[in-house]
Amino acid sequence: MKRDYQGSCHCGAVRFRAALDLDAGTVRCNCSVCAKGRFWLAMVPRDDFELLEGEATLSTYKFGAHNISHRFCTTCGIKPFGHGADGASYAISVATLDDVPPEALAATPVMYVDGKVNAFDRPPAVTSYL
Numbered sequence: 683m684k685r686d687y688q689g690s691c692h693c694g695a696v697r698f699r700a701a702l703d704l705d706a707g708t709v710r711c712n713c714s715v716c717a718k719g720r721f722w723l724a725m726v727p728r729d730d731f732e733l734l735e736g737e738a739t740l741s742t743y744k745f746g747a748h749n750i751s752h753r754f755c756t757t758c759g760i761k762p763f764g765h766g767a768d769g770a771s772y773a774i775s776v777a778t779l780d781d782v783p784p785e786a787l788a789a790t791p792v793m794y795v796d797g798k799v800n801a802f803d804r805p806p807a808v809t810s811y812l
């Protein structure tokens with residue numbers, strides 16, 4: 683069931699609200715930036731995301747085709763979310779949600795995608811390290 687969550691970076695300068703359904707699944711990806719940042723994400727449409735604080739503290743990292751804005755806190759370095767060029771949807775870092783019990787995190791389904799070879803419709807051969 684979709685519900686509201688509060689999220690933040692480590693230092694607290696960036697705070698957001700996102701409505702999402704953890705039972706609907708989350709994603710782990712092995713692409714170059716997700717693997718290095720250990721990004722564990724849940725996708726939400728723009729209307730289900732609200733930045734509450736911290737726009738001035740956020741910076742943006744783009745690479746490759748520059749299609750995705752990886753937003754991170756310039757004080758603590760944590761990446762709470764990212765979004766595509768059109769901003770239609772947001773990838774929320776599940777790890778930055780502040781009010782999720784560990785049992786709920788453990789129970790959320792995880793879909794693995796092979797972003798390393800741009801295959802977002804199937805898992806890589808090895809997923810246990812992601």
Ligand SMILES: [Zn+2]
Binds near residue numbers: 691692695757759
């Ligand atoms: Zn921060």
